[in-house]
Amino acid sequence: GENVEQHPSTLSVQEGDSAVIKCTYSDSASNYFPWYKQELGKRPQLIIDIRSNVGEKKDQRIAVTLNKTAKHFSLHITETQPEDSAVYFCAGDFGNEKLTFGTGTRLTIIP
Amino acid sequence: DGGITQSPKYLFRKEGQNVTLSCEQNLNHDAMYWYRQDPGQGLRLIYYSQIVNDFQKGDIAEGYSVSREKKESFPLTVTSAQKNPTAFYLCASSVDGISTDTQYFGPGTRLTVL
Numbered sequence: 335g336e337n338v339e340q341h342p343s344t345l346s347v348q349e350g351d352s353a354v355i356k357c358t359y360s361d362s363a364s365n366y367f368p369w370y371k372q373e374l375g376k377r378p379q380l381i382i383d384i385r386s387n388v389g390e391k392k393d394q395r396i397a398v399t400l401n402k403t404a405k406h407f408s409l410h411i412t413e414t415q416p417e418d419s420a421v422y423f424c425a426g427d428f429g430n431e432k433l434t435f436g437t438g439t440r441l442t443i444i445p
Numbered sequence: 446d447g448g449i450t451q452s453p454k455y456l457f458r459k460e461g462q463n464v465t466l467s468c469e470q471n472l473n474h475d476a477m478y479w480y481r482q483d484p485g486q487g488l489r490l491i492y493y494s495q496i497v498n499d500f501q502k503g504d505i506a507e508g509y510s511v512s513r514e515k516k517e518s519f520p521l522t523v524t525s526a527q528k529n530p531t532a533f534y535l536c537a538s539s540v541d542g543i544s545t546d547t548q549y550f551g552p553g554t555r556l557t558v559l
Binding site: 343366376377380385423431432433434435436437 | 503544550
């Protein structure tokens with residue numbers, strides 16, 4: 335079945351530095367890769383997504399890259415700020431009308 | 446996402462009891478979902494419904510049941526057959542139910558079995 339592996343499980347970054355979270359998948363029948371952010375005690379919220387017809391997408395300090403050949407996609411956060419501290423989940427659709435989520439990355443920004 | 450609500454926020458259950466978690470949305474979304482969140486395991490899909498009076502099993506449906514009698518409501522029942530029900534449960538909805546729709550999550554219900 336579909337599987338999405340997410341690394342690292344925890345990540346600590348100095349404020350102002352960049353953070354990168356990577357996800358790999360096994361099923362090539364996927365066209366859509368969203369990223370969700372869940373702050374402590376709050377609900378997950380979509381922060382950025384990418385579709386298979388593009389290799390990169392940016393939204394201010396956040397970017398996502400996709401390598402369909404290698405079956406991996408990554409979230410890049412630049413100039414990190416304390417409010418970026420949260421758990422981040424990647425996900426993919428695998429042609430079966432539902433999302434499969436990664437196991438999450440707890441990002442901590444160190445002031 | 447303020448239009449999707451879950452109740453209660455915290456729920457305690459004795460072993461052997463069934464319990465029902467509420468999920469309501471006023472976003473006029475066709476699709477609704479139930480996820481279970483455990484530490485280190487991400488979000489796992491329990492059930493989903495793309496239209497009223499229809500629903501499908503997700504990846505971990507055993508020990509759970511749902512109904513979708515109204516577009517706005519998608520209650521989840523955790524039955525006594527669920528071996529390890531203590532978890533954080535998240536409900537979500539999306540416009541059309543295709544996988545590329547943005548999913549909007551509720552605030553969650555934390556269930557603890559005593």
